Amino acid sequence: MKKALAILLLLLFLLLTWYSWGWYKDAVVCCPEEVMEEPMYGPLIFDCTTGEVITNDLWPDKKAEILAEQKRGKQLLLVGPYFTSETESDGRARAEKVKALFDEISPEDIHTGARAAGDCEVAKTHMLHELRYKWVTRNADVIEHLDHTKIFYKYDSDEEITSESTLAYFEELAEFLISSGDEISITGYTDSDGEEAYNMELGLKRAQEYKEHLMSLGVEEGKITVDSKGEADPWKPNDTEENKKWNRRVEIKIID
Numbered sequence: 001m002k003k004a005l006a007i008l009l010l011l012l013f014l015l016l017t018w019y020s021w022g023w024y025k026d027a028v029v030c031c032p033e034e035v036m037e038e039p040m041y042g043p044l045i046f047d048c049t050t051g052e053v054i055t056n057d058l059w060p061d062k063k064a065e066i067l068a069e070q071k072r073g074k075q076l077l078l079v080g081p082y083f084t085s086e087t088e089s090d091g092r093a094r095a096e097k098v099k100a101l102f103d104e105i106s107p108e109d110i111h112t113g114a115r116a117a118g119d120c121e122v123a124k125t126h127m128l129h130e131l132r133y134k135w136v137t138r139n140a141d142v143i144e145h146l147d148h149t150k151i152f153y154k155y156d157s158d159e160e161i162t163s164e165s166t167l168a169y170f171e172e173l174a175e176f177l178i179s180s181g182d183e184i185s186i187t188g189y190t191d192s193d194g195e196e197a198y199n200m201e202l203g204l205k206r207a208q209e210y211k212e213h214l215m216s217l218g219v220e221e222g223k224i225t226v227d228s229k230g231e232a233d234p235w236k237p238n239d240t241e242e243n244k245k246w247n248r249r250v251e252i253k254i255i256d
Helices: 002-029 059-068 088-099 164-180 196-216 241-247
Strands: 044-046 053-055 075-082 110-116 132-136 142-144 148-152 183-189 224-230 249-255
Touching: 053 088, 075 088, 088 110, 142 164, 148 164, 164 196, 183 196, 196 224, 196 249
Parallel strands: 075 110, 183 224
Antiparallel strands: 044 053, 075 132, 142 148, 148 249, 183 249
16 A cells, blocks of 8 residues: 555656646746847938937948048039928928038038938938938039939020030940949920920930930940920929020930
């Protein structure tokens, strides 16, 4: 009887030990408390409440990288993000605050703009918190933006402009298009002088001239589409000779 009792107690002890080990393994060894990883931010972010610029120890290298990309005659374009429920003015204000970080560059050589960028908190993990920058050409012949460029005609003509800055811009554009494989659209515009039908034809001739120029630089014909708006969609009111010059243009847009 005592022997049977001893065996029963041993079995109960072994069973208790087995259950205890299972609990320890599942509750302590197997499943330690989960640790939440901190989100990784880039060199620069914005405070989502105040819009203030926040940089970290990665910023000096990123700033040096941006400055090293400058080429002769180029100016820096900073396009600030504006987020859900904000306006373009908020994005431009952010760009102006980043502009203040580049004290090596004359303020006249830095331009600012704005772009929509979704949710502020989500976008913090994106590079530069959705700020965009680009070294651009800005003069009387060429005004380059982030994703499109205006080329201006001083006279009511369809002859291709051959100024030094315009030719340099197209050489850079051709090099970019060949390497990236991106497509572009070229749209011609005119001032309001002349008949509407004539202006539509003139705008198309202007766009076609630059298409052929890019093709001569090695860009595939199939990567370029041309269109004309004629005198429609003027950039400036057609009320002075100066404004009419700004309306005589082609606009080149890179298609994402």
